[in-house]
Ligand code: DX5
């Protein structure tokens with residue numbers, strides 16, 4: 365059985381203090397660190413790359429969960445593996461070769477996961493469900509923190525949970541975008557077990573907010 369996990373997104377943290385921020389997450393009961401990598405092409409925003417992952421690595425033992433909002437993520441696999449990333453989650457919309465890109469991530473020794481945007485159907489990732497560690501269902505359009513949760517995306521979470529059962533697979537289901545102490549319950553009921561939260565965690569006391577989310581699981 366899959367355990368519930370909270371994955372705070374450092375997109376909402378202080379970019380001047382990543383070392384301190386990841387240490388704080390570990391002390392606050394976070395289960396992984398969600399790292400939103402954006403290239404200014406796949407999404408209209410630019411954040412950080414493998415260099416920042418490498419700089420944070422000595423400061424935390426937590427799983428580094430890299431959400432790659434970049435075109436052609438296959439080009440970054442080796443850099444992220446060397447930087448100490450534990451997992452890469454790549455958009456099916458961002459590569460012509462989703463299967464090959466996932467193979468490359470696994471070959472580099474990382475967990476390999478796939479993500480779908482709100483406008484992308486589950487159908488698009490059916491061929492790779494047997495080879496992924498996790499499926500991320502976006503619950504906002506990617507690019508920015510602090511957006512409103514899109515409840516219509518939860519139907520895809522339900523479908524994925526059903527497909528997983530029929531096919532006897534074991535991938536985790538993650539949701540990302542607009543997760544707070546109310547929407548987390550909706551996502552959990554739909555079948556998700558890994559919950560990304562950015563603005564909710566960083567508004568006020570980080571440890572307190574993580575505990576508020578955990579209390580709902
Ligand atoms: C959006 C990112 C999210 C973002 C979530 O493109 O993928 O991880 O940080 O932020 P909130 O929780 O504020 O919606």
Ligand code: ZN
Nearest residue numbers: 400431540560
């Ligand atoms: Zn994300």
